[in-house]
Amino acid sequence: xxxxxxxxxxxxxxxxxxxxxxxxxxxxxxxxxxxxxxxxxxxxxxxxxxxxxxxxxxxxxxxxxxxxxxxxxxxxxxxxxxxxxxxxxxxxxxxxxxxxxxxxxxxxxxxxxxxxxxxxxxxxxxxxxxxxxxxxxxxxxxxxxxxxxxxxxxxxxxxxxxxxxxxxxxxxxxxxxxxxxxxxxxxxxxxxxxxxxxxxxxxxxxxxxxxxxxxxxxxxxxxxxxxxxxxxxxxxxxxxxxxxxxxxxxxxxxxxxxxxxxxxxxxxxxxxxxxxxxxxxxxxxxxxxxxxx
Ligand SMILES: [Zn+2]
Numbered sequence: 001x002x003x004x005x006x007x008x009x010x011x012x013x014x015x016x017x018x019x020x021x022x023x024x025x026x027x028x029x030x031x032x033x034x035x036x037x038x039x040x041x042x043x044x045x046x047x048x049x050x051x052x053x054x055x056x057x058x059x060x061x062x063x064x065x066x067x068x069x070x071x072x073x074x075x076x077x078x079x080x081x082x083x084x085x086x087x088x089x090x091x092x093x094x095x096x097x098x099x100x101x102x103x104x105x106x107x108x109x110x111x112x113x114x115x116x117x118x119x120x121x122x123x124x125x126x127x128x129x130x131x132x133x134x135x136x137x138x139x140x141x142x143x144x145x146x147x148x149x150x151x152x153x154x155x156x157x158x159x160x161x162x163x164x165x166x167x168x169x170x171x172x173x174x175x176x177x178x179x180x181x182x183x184x185x186x187x188x189x190x191x192x193x194x195x196x197x198x199x200x201x202x203x204x205x206x207x208x209x210x211x212x213x214x215x216x217x218x219x220x221x222x223x224x225x226x227x228x229x230x231x232x233x234x235x236x237x238x239x240x241x242x243x244x245x246x247x248x249x250x251x252x253x254x255x256x257x258x259x260x261x262x263x264x265x266x267x268x269x270x271x272x273x274x275x276x277x278x279x280x281x282x283x284x285x286x287x288x289x290x291x292x293x
Contacts, residue, residue: 004029004213006051010044013037015172015230025208030216032204038229041195041204041221046169047214049145055214056125082111085191089158090115092187092239092284096157099181101146101174102164106132109141117158122146147177155183161190163280166218175234179287188236191282194243195221198276224275227283236285243278 007030012019018037021044025031034041047055085108095116100108103121105128113119113136120140123129129143142149147170159182168174178188195203204221222230224241231238275281 004045006048006054007045008048010042010046013040014042014170015040015233024202025205027208029213030208032208032221038233039223039226040171040230041226043204043216043219046219049169051214052124052169055217057127078107079111082108085160085162085189086111086115088282089160089187089189092189093158096183096186097154098158098160099156101159101161101178102167103132103136103141104128106136106141108160108162109136120154120156122149146174151181155186156181157183157186159186159188161188163191163193165190166192166220166222169219171220171230172234175230175236179235182287184287186286187239188285189282190227190231190285191244191280192222192227193218194223194275194278194281195226196223196275197279222281224281227281231283231285235287237288239284239286241281241283243275243281245279 010021010033013021013035016035016038018035020036021033022036023031023033024041030043030045032041033044089112096118098112098117098119100106100112100119100121103109103123106121109119109121109132119136120142121132121136122142122144123132124143124145126143129141133141142151159178161178165171165174182188193203197203199206201209204218207216207218224243228238228241
């Protein structure tokens with residue numbers, strides 16, 4: 001294995017400390033491995049914090065040209081997506097202090113504030129955070145790594161991470177930190193890509209084949225089981241895990257409808273094994289009140 005500057009080897013699982021790690025891909029510089037104990041899949045070697053800082057502060061993140069990611073120039077769709085997420089959250093909590101971790105450009109913060117939440121956000125990238133302060137305005141945006149932010153004793157009724165956990169180099173540390181920031185009876189909602197989605201190539205293989213090393217932003221990939229393992233390890237009580245389509249729900253509904261007409265047998269497979277049909281999953285957790293007795 002070549003030495004890669006700004007990257008470090010992971011010798012034991014960052015979630016369960018297991019050392020039975022199996023290499024899943026065969027690329028010259030970096031690869032995805034799976035921990036046989038907790039089942040999480042992760043990039044190895046992984047970028048150091050300094051490397052991540054460079055990746056997430058590059059100016060192109062704010063580009064709106066044709067080379068930018070789809071979500072940055074489809075504001076209308078993104079708002080619909082955030083509204084769907086909020087409707088789901090409202091089943092658990094209707095008001096209170098909401099912290100969106102990795103709030104990006106502040107789209108979810110904006111929708112949650114419209115619904116009456118007292119909104120806060122954290123963002124690792126200064127590039128995004130400065131932009132978010134402009135768009136979200138009065139909301140409190142904290143810049144930096146979650147575990148290094150001083151919240152002055154504030155706790156939250158809702159903490160959300162929308163496609164954030166898979167980007168973080170320290171998922172367990174982050175989850176433990178979340179368990180301390182959520183109020184008793186509050187909820188933490190985490191949505192991540194579903195690595196078990198049935199595709200031509202597994203997600204981690206597509207990443208390796210389609211992106212250069214400095215654009216491999218997904219450091220961890222979770223199955224439903226792996227995500228539950230991680231949340232339990234951090235001391236959470238799991239309320240619900242459901243599978244969702246992360247991207248363009250309206251478009252996907254149309255796609256699934258067409259699939260049903262054209263290939264009914266495929267649809268039966270899809271219905272029978274729902275976790276394989278969805279691109280993402282959403283887990284709701286809480287801290288057990290017993291912890292506070
Ligand atoms: Zn593990």
